[in-house]
Amino acid sequence: MKSLSIIIPVSIAMPLAMGLATGCAVSDSAGEVTSTAATRSPDPLLPGLGNDGYDARAYDLNFDVGAKSRTVDGTATMTAQAHKPLARFGMDFAGGTVHSVSVDARPARFQAKGQKLVVVPARGLDRGLFRVTVRYTADRDAKVPSTVDPSAGWGDTGGGGFAWWGQPDRAHLFFPCNDDLTDKAIFRYRVTVPNGWTAIANGTQTSRSIKADRTTMVYSSQHPMATQLAQLAVGRFKIVQGQGPHGLPLRSAVPAGSTIANLQRLPEYLTWLENKIGRRYPFEAAGVLGVSGSPPEQTFALETQTLPIFTASDLSDSQEIVHELAHQWFGDSAGVKTWSDLWLSEGFASYLDQMWAAEHGGTPLDTAMRKAYQGDQKIRSMGITPARPRRADAMFGVSRGVGPLVLYALRQKVGDAGFQQIVGTYFDRYRDRSASTADFMAVAHRVAGPQMDDFLHDWLYESKTPPMPGHPDW
Known part of the structure; x- marks a missing residue:
């Protein structure tokens, strides 16, 4: 998901009584059917x-x-x-x-x-x-x-x-x-x-x-797929087909009359992600859905499984396409157990899209991470941390803004080879399943040793931003 802000303002929603057609009355209390x-x-x-x-x-x-x-x-x-x-x-x-x-x-x-x-x-x-x-x-x-x-x-x-x-x-x-x-x-x-x-x-x-x-x-x-990742689009679309890495079928849909130049780069994006993650694309097909009209207020792209959706104008943004495609591994295939674990989805996708940008003429990764590091303490001072966002209206912004910083710190701590082993082991274990923050920490413990427990706990839960390994000047 591409969020429009780091922390979304709080909104208080009032309950809505739905007047659906009913059969015979049922005497359940509300608590018995909402767990x-x-x-x-x-x-x-x-x-x-x-x-x-x-x-x-x-x-x-x-x-x-x-x-x-x-x-x-x-x-x-x-x-x-x-x-x-x-x-x-x-x-x-x-x-x-x-x-x-x-x-x-x-x-x-x-x-x-x-x-x-x-x-x-x-x-x-x-x-x-x-x-x-x-x-x-x-x-x-x-x-x-x-x-x-x-x-x-x-x-x-x-x-x-x-x-x-x-x-x-x-x-x-x-x-x-x-x-x-x-x-x-x-x-x-x-x-x-x-x-x-x-x-x-x-x-x-x-x-x-x-x-x-x-x-x-x-x-x-x-x-298998989580309900929140379901997608159905109906209308006048142009279907664009192709072939990705390892013969992967590609199929995309864009509004009729749209240009399709950037869709030709899908094999490039997917190959780059496979190389960075160290694992093949996890599903049977890949593609993107571009739509006209107005998106929701708080996003303009979403990682719906095998067919992430974008506003049509955002199909020219290669970093955004990489972000939603990265979610196919992290957030879709390896899902999360609770919304407090969302950093395992948005953090990975944001970290990878910033790596893509850094390698393709954008902001250097160290520069982007230093900026995030400088803003992290302000967020933590509000009692909000990557694995404890506390508010539903803040969870996407925090996960995308600070989540990648945790992964950057982990890579700084264990090195490239150790990081790749942790990421690969985590994905293999939770492919087509769902994982919690504790599950990720357990994988890091097994791969890199018990010193990972305190290190990750501090980055994920503590109210003070930990020192960044390799950057004592930060």
């Missing part, structure tokens, strides 16, 4: 996301998109693993109308409670796999509160089209889900649009068919 999944605790920064008792395994999303409608008809099927018997369970959903719910093909009772959809199966669920199907209509104009950025969500792209800006807490505006940061699942999209329009989503296109005046496209992912 996170069975193996996780509520996120300290965004505690309302996620649901108790199960983990999602796959989402099958079907959408029918009209040329002029501000609503989108959808059917979402979630396959999940119950970790305990469930007489009822919650899903995250807001900004639309639920028409029906079924669990394992049997009609289920349901009720909207705030940004939760409470489901009561006809039969209680045992431990094991189950499938819930929700037929609904999403309202692209619905306003739902957020402590980070209430303007994110459905993004208009002109001519009736749209794209998704789902990070960090907007995915449940698009489809009912377990909108938990760590609950990764496989995605499949089946999208029907007017002829002449294109739909593009995460993963690869597996089929395309035309019937009368409607075109249906199907996309699927091969790797």
Whole structure:
């Protein structure tokens, strides 16, 4: 994610009562349906996301998109693993109308409670796999509160089209889900649009068919994905295909009539990142999505998996493209366990984009890091540190501004070879998974020794900026 400021101003969002169509009333208290999944605790920064008792395994999303409608008809099927018997369970959903719910093909009772959809199966669920199907209509104009950025969500792209800006807490505006940061699942999209329009989503296109005046496209992912990284864009796009390193399929989408010169550099960007990280690109396809229209207030680019989204004008910014592509390794493949661990995502992406800039005529890396170092103490004096941002509205700015400084300090401490070994070991261990700050510290401990414990703790949690190794004059 490209944040527009280092620390985002605090915004206090008021609760919104959602008037969804309901089945029979359910007597759950709100607390029983707003806790996170069975193996996780509520996120300290965004505690309302996620649901108790199960983990999602796959989402099958079907959408029918009209040329002029501000609503989108959808059917979402979630396959999940119950970790305990469930007489009822919650899903995250807001900004639309639920028409029906079924669990394992049997009609289920349901009720909207705030940004939760409470489901009561006809039969209680045992431990094991189950499938819930929700037929609904999403309202692209619905306003739902957020402590980070209430303007994110459905993004208009002109001519009736749209794209998704789902990070960090907007995915449940698009489809009912377990909108938990760590609950990764496989995605499949089946999208029907007017002829002449294109739909593009995460993963690869597996089929395309035309019937009368409607075109249906199907996309699927091969790797699990967090809900906040889901992407679907619909409208009049130009599709640009190519080949990246090791024969990697490239496919990008830009507004019809756009120039595509910078897209020809995607193989260069990906090869550079593979060399710096020491690991191949982690997914089945790569590309970028450029969109017209207004982005959310606090960002103009987002690392949606296999298809990061940018405002079309920012596709001329090679440093920004490198940033969002770097997220495919760090933040997407190796995800984070809580939003307080966001520095493991934004810190890596920002460190790599600044390395790219330094090597391609921009600010030298030492100069950029010294500037960040000089500003770090002011941030820490407010009780905010890289691994303890404390406020949801500050987490992206702090992670991008100070996160790369931690990685720079680590490299200064252990040297290039030690740093590469730590990074490679960390990525290998948490590829397609999620990691915490403690997990990263444990990897550094195993690779570089117990002296890493205090060193990283000071950089990640202490209220005073530690001395920078190799730069006593700082």
